[in-house]
Amino acid sequence: MLSASPEDIKIPFRFVARRRVYKELETMNESAQIVDPVSHVMECFRLRGDSEYGKEAVSQIEHALQTAFAAEQMGGTPQFVAACLLHDVGHLLHDLPEDAPDKNIDDEHEQLGAAWLYEHFLPEVVEPIRLHVAAKRYLCAVDSEYFSKLSPPSVQSLELQGGPMTPAQAAHFESHPHFKSAIELRRLDDQAKIPNLETPPLSHYRDHLTQSLIVGPAK
């Protein structure tokens, strides 16, 4: 299991049971034993990566690649680059409508993505993903400039995600072992919404993903 989280940051995996997972991915999950986890993840992007990234001006795959590319450019470890690439994979795993936030529905994508990945990927990958919404709530609490620069869709989802942390929650969050990488990921995430920005293709990140597995690549 993923390591325990601060009790006052909303968490667990209760949603996994009640949320319908996208049908094509269900089929893919059934055959997962014959597909390595890296190929599995890349197939997920192939199937659903062209979908909208909320109301932002980029698609899900563009957003993922821009976040990973920014991490790579700042010299991030392969695991951090992989975390950046996969941070929103949870959005691709459910069949909630694109306008779910307008209906006051939080898709809890950070939890869904982490739950999908934790069996195969290292905690250095999974934990920043699981915490990237908490990181937004933290930054909104401690950095007024951060909040002022959030995109309108991000402000809308903030409310559904619990709003800014209280001082006690923020202090608690700072003690989490993956606090720093969650914050770093979040800051890159917020900037990765540039239309038509050129990035390496998804295949460029296969090695980063392979180096992020709990066990090594299949021999």
Ligand SMILES: [Fe+2]
């Ligand atoms: Fe996200």
Ligand SMILES: [Fe+2]
């Ligand atoms: Fe994101």
